[in-house]
Structures are given as structure tokens and as C-alpha cells.
Amino acid sequence: MSEVLYREEKPIDIGALNLSENYLFELSSFIEEKGLQGKVVRINLGDRDFSQNYLENMLSVLKGYQIEVEMVYSTSKETKIAALEAGLTVSGQLPEIEEAVAVQEEEPSQEKNIENINWEETPKEEKVETLYIKQNLRSGQKIEFDGNIVLIGDCNAGSEIIASGDIIIWGVLSGIAHAGNRGNKKACIRAFRINAIQIRIADLLARKPDRIDMDRVDKSDLFNPEEAKISDGEIVIYSAHQEYY
Amino acid sequence: MSGRVIVITSGKGGVGKTTSTANIGTALAKHGAKVVMLDTDIGLRNLDLLMGLENRIVYTLVDYLEGKCKLHQALVKDKKIPTLALLAAAQTCDKTAVTAEQMKDVCNALKEDFDFVLVDSPAGIEQGFQNAIAGANEAIIITTPEMSAVRDADRIIGLLEAKEEIINYKLVLNRIRPKMIQSNDMLSVSDVTDILSIKLLGVIPEDENIIVSTNKGEPIVNMENTKAGNAYMNIARRILGDDIPIPDFETPPPTFVDRIKNLFLATAAKA
Numbered sequence: 001m002s003e004v005l006y007r008e009e010k011p012i013d014i015g016a017l018n019l020s021e022n023y024l025f026e027l028s029s030f031i032e033e034k035g036l037q038g039k040v041v042r043i044n045l046g047d048r049d050f051s052q053n054y055l056e057n058m059l060s061v062l063k064g065y066q067i068e069v070e071m072v073y074s075t076s077k078e079t080k081i082a083a084l085e086a087g088l089t090v091s092g093q094l095p096e097i098e099e100a101v102a103v104q105e106e107e108p109s110q111e112k113n114i115e116n117i118n119w120e121e122t123p124k125e126e127k128v129e130t131l132y133i134k135q136n137l138r139s140g141q142k143i144e145f146d147g148n149i150v151l152i153g154d155c156n157a158g159s160e161i162i163a164s165g166d167i168i169i170w171g172v173l174s175g176i177a178h179a180g181n182r183g184n185k186k187a188c189i190r191a192f193r194i195n196a197i198q199i200r201i202a203d204l205l206a207r208k209p210d211r212i213d214m215d216r217v218d219k220s221d222l223f224n225p226e227e228a229k230i231s232d233g234e235i236v237i238y239s240a241h242q243e244y245y
Numbered sequence: 246m247s248g249r250v251i252v253i254t255s256g257k258g259g260v261g262k263t264t265s266t267a268n269i270g271t272a273l274a275k276h277g278a279k280v281v282m283l284d285t286d287i288g289l290r291n292l293d294l295l296m297g298l299e300n301r302i303v304y305t306l307v308d309y310l311e312g313k314c315k316l317h318q319a320l321v322k323d324k325k326i327p328t329l330a331l332l333a334a335a336q337t338c339d340k341t342a343v344t345a346e347q348m349k350d351v352c353n354a355l356k357e358d359f360d361f362v363l364v365d366s367p368a369g370i371e372q373g374f375q376n377a378i379a380g381a382n383e384a385i386i387i388t389t390p391e392m393s394a395v396r397d398a399d400r401i402i403g404l405l406e407a408k409e410e411i412i413n414y415k416l417v418l419n420r421i422r423p424k425m426i427q428s429n430d431m432l433s434v435s436d437v438t439d440i441l442s443i444k445l446l447g448v449i450p451e452d453e454n455i456i457v458s459t460n461k462g463e464p465i466v467n468m469e470n471t472k473a474g475n476a477y478m479n480i481a482r483r484i485l486g487d488d489i490p491i492p493d494f495e496t497p498p499p500t501f502v503d504r505i506k507n508l509f510l511a512t513a514a515k516a
Contacts (some may be wrong), residue, residue, distance in 0.1 A: 139400040
């Protein structure tokens with residue numbers, strides 16, 4: 001039976017979608033059973049391969065129930081790319097599984113005992129989630145996430161990367177990047193080379209100077225980042241310019 | 246052993262998909278392979294014109310899909326090379342006449358009898374393109390060294406990456422002008438591969454003989470010793486597995502003075 005991760009106060013993961021031929025009907029009955037109408041959900045797609053068509057059909061069913069998909073998790077490369085094409089935000093790390101029961105226990109805690117909170121211990125910066133993606137973002141693709149985004153790859157012209165926190169691109173930024181899209185003016189964007197068409201932070205916008213010459217980035221010109229990996233049982237340091245992503 | 250189904254696509258129109266399909270197909274057949282070229286640009290077919298076979302078409306792809314003929318009846322043999330065939334598109338329908346499923350079935354049927362099925366894709370990213378990639382396992386992306394073509398090629402590569410059946414895609418850079426690259430007026434080969442991050446299959450220089458060959462209905466690889474023709478022959482050999490290095494168009498060839506200097510240096514070194 002299909003299972004969906006959804007968030008009220010805290011994200012709860014119930015597992016991966018496992019739908020059959022009648023999946024659209026099963027999805028509808030599942031949604032009604034669990035009372036997910038109008039909620040914001042995250043979906044754990046596990047390691048299964050899904051096509052863009054399948055995901056778009058699923059999204060239109062969810063849309064009919066006013067369900068917003070905040071993001072999907074998948075460890076399958078094909079699914080991740082298909083999800084990006086379908087306009088979804090994707091994470092490659094599957095979430096930790098917690099008990100579904102916990103949701104009911106959370107609600108009564110709204111009446112917290114204020115005397116018990118030690119204000120000194122409250123951390124200064126709120127713990128913000130980070131989306132970690134390893135691929136080149138190609139023209140026409142878009143990533144949107146409520147948190148930080150780390151992209152291992154280039155962000156090509158014609159693509160968009162939007163975060164409420166910081167954006168770190170382990171590659172060349174040629175597309176549009178928007179950090180702090182919920183108003184955080186302290187957000188920043190980092191990349192090997194910022195060659196972006198437009199940079200947006202919070203509500204400010206900056207554009208690339210008008211072209212007087214051809215638009216090119218000489219990749220050999222950038223400093224030489226390195227990556228350490230295990231290879232043949234040993235740790236080896238590689239130049240990060242090699243195409244491995 | 247099933248054949249290889251390769252789709253030749255670009256996103257942008259007019260960059261050389263049909264010309265490349267005709268020439269790579271002819272070149273592969275000249276090396277002995279059994280090749281069928283499939284024109285999926287329904288309503289705007291051109292592959293038959295480039296091959297000079299438009300007067301020999303009796304049945305088209307759409308006729309076969311409607312059951313009006315058998316598959317082998319719709320295949321048109323090349324005038325000169327017996328192992329080369331063409332499956333033409335219909336001119337009197339449009340792209341809604343075929344579905345992706347039907348195209349997949351056609352490719353699967355063709356690959357049983359041929360070593361290579363070259364699918365000539367139309368421009369764009371809509372139904373025509375989706376049909377063309379439906380049955381393919383490999384892709385050749387054609388682009389010219391112009392910002393607009395490269396941008397569209399990037400979009401296409403993104404769409405191809407989402408299709409799990411396509412396991413191998415390579416780039417052909419068409420219509421380059423080495424002099425303009427050297428004087429920094431045109432994107433170089435490395436500029437384009439830096440942006441697109443895919444492997445390069447070949448580079449084809451701008452050649453006026455292409456216009457002549459198109460108008461005559463004779464693929465340029467059939468003409469003697471042309472720049473573009475040689476480049477297409479090399480691409481065919483690379484597809485067949487030969488490791489032919491791609492010539493460097495970026496550094497200018499040595500001038501007369503350079504050559505004299507080199508001669509002196511070589512003589513001095515020996516002394």
C-alpha cells in the first residue's frame with residue numbers, strides 16, 4: 001500500500017510509494033483515508049525508477065486534493081531527473097524513518113510550560129535544512145527549496161536555483177540564482193565562478209552587465225578544487241574538474 | 246544481435262540534423278553496415294530530398310502504421326548503396342498522426358534487420374521530438390557554435406538525461422569556421438563542450454559544398470575529398486569503434502615563416 005511522508009510540525013516518514021496499475025485510484029483512496037487534503041507533503045520515492053509521465057499524473061491527482069508537494073526523496077538517478085523535469089524539488093538523501101504515532105503526541109505540547117525553557121540554551125541560529133544535489137542543472141530545469149542548497153555541478157544558463165537560505169554551487173553559476181527568497185537578507189550565493197544571468201538575494205536583484213563580447217567561462221582559469229574518495233581500498237585525491245557528476 | 250537505434254536531435258532548427266543523418270547513414274553504409282534512416286519530421290519531411298530519393302517513395306511511415314503496407318514495402322533502397330534504406334515520413338499529415346508507442350514499435354521492428362537505425366528528429370521539444378526519442382538507445386546531439394543553438398542543445402540534453410532508455414549521448418559540433426575561432430569571433434570547441442559537459446563525437450567545418458550536395462540530392466560523403474565529407478566519414482568510423490582523434494581547429498596552421506623558423510630550430514638542435 002502506498003505511504004506518504006507528511007509534515008505538520010515535524011516531518012513524518014511512513015515509507016515509499018508502492019502503487020500498482022490502478023495507482024491513480026489507489027492514491028485517491030489513500031489520500032481520503034489518511035485525511036491529507038490541503039496538506040503539505042514530502043514523498044519518499046525510495047530507490048525505484050519513476051518516469052516524468054508517472055510523476056506528473058501523480059501530481060495532478062494530488063493537486064486535485066489541494067495537496068502541495070514540498071519535495072520528493074529518491075536515490076534513483078532517473079527518478080531525480082524526471083522529478084526535476086516535472087518541476088519538483090528533489091533530495092538524494094532518504095529521510096530517517098520515525099514513528100507515525102508521534103504526530104498525535106506532538107499536538108498537546110502546544111501548551112508548553114514556559115518556566116521550563118532555558119532561554120540560554122536556545123541556539124542562536126535555527127537549524128536549517130540543506131538540500132544536497134549532485135548533477136549539472138541544465139537549461140529549463142529548476143530547483144526550489146526551503147533551506148540551503150548545495151549543488152555539485154554547474155548551473156547552466158536557462159536554469160534556476162531558488163533557496164530560502166544560502167546557495168553553494170560546486171561549479172559555474174550561469175543561470176539564475178535566488179537566495180533568501182523568503183526575505184533573509186543575510187543569505188549568500190557561492191560558486192567557483194558567478195557568471196549568472198541574474199542574481200537575486202531576498203528582494204534585491206542584480207543583472208549581468210550587457211554583453212560586449214562572447215559569453216564564455218574558461219574553466220581551466222578557475223582555482224583547482226580537489227576531491228578525496230576511496231579508490232581500490234585507498235583514499236585518493238582527484239582534481240575536481242574531472243567529469244564524475 | 247539487435248541493431249543500434251540512434252536518434253539525431255538538436256532542439257534548435259536548421260543546425261544540420263537531417264544533413265547529418267543522411268551523411269552519417271551513407272558513411273556507415275559505405276563501411277559495410279546495414280543502415281536504415283527514419284525521417285520522423287512528419288509534415289515537413291526533408292531526408293528524402295537530401296538523399297535524392299523523393300521520386301521513389303511509394304509508402305511512408307504513416308502508411309505502415311495505418312496498416313496499408315508491410316514494413317519492407319515502405320523502405321526505399323538507396324540509389325547506389327544496397328545496404329542503405331530510407332523510411333520516409335508522410336508529408337500530408339502532421340506530428341499528431343504518430344504516437345510515441347508506435348514509434349517505439351517501429352524502431353524495435355527495424356533493429357532486428359539493420360545494424361543501425363538512424364532516427365532523424367524534428368526541431369523542438371514537443372510531440373515530434375518525444376516521438377523521435379521513444380525508441381532510441383543512443384543520441385547524437387547536433388549544435389552549431391552559436392549561443393542560441395548551444396542553449397537549446399543544453400535543454401535537449403536535460404530532457405534526454407531524464408529518459409532512462411538512452412544510455413549514450415554525444416555531441417557533434419557543426420558548421421565551425423576555424424578562422425573565426427582563431428580570431429575569437431566564434432565559440433571554440435572547448436567553449437561549447439565546457440557549457441554542455443558531454444563527450445564530443447566530431448566536429449564539422451563549414452563547407453559550401455553542403456549547399457551543392459543538398460540541391461543535387463547527393464550526400465556530401467559521395468563527393469570527392471570535401472572538408473565536411475571527410476569529417477562525416479570520420480564520425481562514422483568513430484561510431485563503428487575506431488579511435489580517430491578530433492583535429493584541433495583552435496591553433497592556426499603554421500605560416501611559411503613559422504615553418505622556416507621550425508626548420509632552423511630543428512637544424513640547430515641537431516648540431
